[in-house]
Amino acid sequence: MSNTATPSTEHESHDDHAHPTETQYWLVFLLLAVITAFEVLWSYLGFSGPALVVPLIVMMLVKFVIVAGVFMHLWFDMKMLNGKIFTMAFAAGIVVALAVYTTVVATFEFNV
Amino acid sequence: MSDAAVVAEQATDHVEDEHAGHATSLNLSNMKLAMWLFLGSECLLFGALISTYLLSKARFLTEILAGNPVVVDSISNPTLVEEMRAAGSVEPLFDIPFTSLSSFILLMSSLAMVLAHKAISEADYKNLRIWLGTTALLGSFFIAGQIAEFTAFKEEGLSFTGSLLGSAFFTLTGFHGIHVSGGIVMLMTLLVLSFKGKLNQDRAETVELVGLYWHFVDVVWVLIFTIVYLIP
Numbered sequence: 435m436s437n438t439a440t441p442s443t444e445h446e447s448h449d450d451h452a453h454p455t456e457t458q459y460w461l462v463f464l465l466l467a468v469i470t471a472f473e474v475l476w477s478y479l480g481f482s483g484p485a486l487v488v489p490l491i492v493m494m495l496v497k498f499v500i501v502a503g504v505f506m507h508l509w510f511d512m513k514m515l516n517g518k519i520f521t522m523a524f525a526a527g528i529v530v531a532l533a534v535y536t537t538v539v540a541t542f543e544f545n546v
Numbered sequence: 547m548s549d550a551a552v553v554a555e556q557a558t559d560h561v562e563d564e565h566a567g568h569a570t571s572l573n574l575s576n577m578k579l580a581m582w583l584f585l586g587s588e589c590l591l592f593g594a595l596i597s598t599y600l601l602s603k604a605r606f607l608t609e610i611l612a613g614n615p616v617v618v619d620s621i622s623n624p625t626l627v628e629e630m631r632a633a634g635s636v637e638p639l640f641d642i643p644f645t646s647l648s649s650f651i652l653l654m655s656s657l658a659m660v661l662a663h664k665a666i667s668e669a670d671y672k673n674l675r676i677w678l679g680t681t682a683l684l685g686s687f688f689i690a691g692q693i694a695e696f697t698a699f700k701e702e703g704l705s706f707t708g709s710l711l712g713s714a715f716f717t718l719t720g721f722h723g724i725h726v727s728g729g730i731v732m733l734m735t736l737l738v739l740s741f742k743g744k745l746n747q748d749r750a751e752t753v754e755l756v757g758l759y760w761h762f763v764d765v766v767w768v769l770i771f772t773i774v775y776l777i778p
Binding site for chain 1: 572573574578579582583585586587588589590592593594596597598600601642643646649650653654656657659660661664667754757758761762764765768769771772773776777778
């Protein structure tokens with residue numbers, strides 16, 4: 435018997451955690467659309483500085499988490515055996531990207 | 547168990563494993579793990595491009611506000627330069643309502659993609675084709691919008707080689723556009739395979755992998771839309 439997972443095990447582990455229904459996917463999309471509309475509205479309200487940037491960044495991150503979690507199934511894969519590895523692989527890329535950004539900004543900031 | 551039975555069982559496992567994308571000893575699909583690692587590495591690419599854009603924009607604005615003739619002359623539309631100086635940002639350059647519509651289209655394509663994956667998981671091949679086609683079509687609309695935007699920028703005098711801002715902006719959004727175009731090619735390939743009857747429920751993971759790529763492209767646009775277009 436093979437010691438690797440067969441499709442049946444794979445499918446079983448997928449079925450252990452129910453994915454959203456079609457209606458739920460539509461609701462998530464509507465939520466994303468509303469957040470996008472609110473982002474655009476916020477940018478037109480005349481705020482400046484942190485009052486403008488912080489809410490926009492928060493809304494952007496919320497959208498990011500929703501797309502990654504629901505559409506990319508990370509929330510559901512997390513419930514699979516070893517499924518957190520997918521999230522970790524993706525998160526590792528984001529963390530290194532942020533480190534690159536911080537390093538680049540710091541290099542330009544302090545290398546006058 | 548006889549040797550013949552063991553060999554037959556191993557052969558069956560091998561065929562099944564091929565359909566499962568060669569599952570690892572972690573009980574996870576190798577292909578899916580590889581895709582997530584690829585997407586993680588893509589974060590580095592776009593992280594670097596976004597960083598470069600932000601730094602270039604800051605440098606460009608400083609020079610514009612200081613009235614550096616070389617930078618000012620790099621924009622052929624003097625009215626636009628005055629608007630940027632008055633606003634203290636590059637915001638006058640962008641057509642936010644138009645880009646918002648593009649963002650909405652890309653978000654909608656993500657919904658269509660996830661519905662395509664759901665359809666193949668349920669062996670609903672008719673809806674699979676509808677949603678794959680819809681995703682590709684919406685992606686094409688997004689690319690058409692990007693071409694229109696690039697053309698408008700070119701007319702305003704912002705070119706790829708004319709200024710630091712232009713180079714950084716076109717590199718960032720251009721790379722994203724190339725990713726979207728690559729995704730459209732993948733979607734069209736899946737659509738053709740489906741019409742040929744070569745994309746069945748056993749291959750649901752293939753659609754899922756293309757879906758992961760497509761959603762990633764969408765999620766990168768979520769970042770670009772806010773960081774590049776909405777934050778002055």
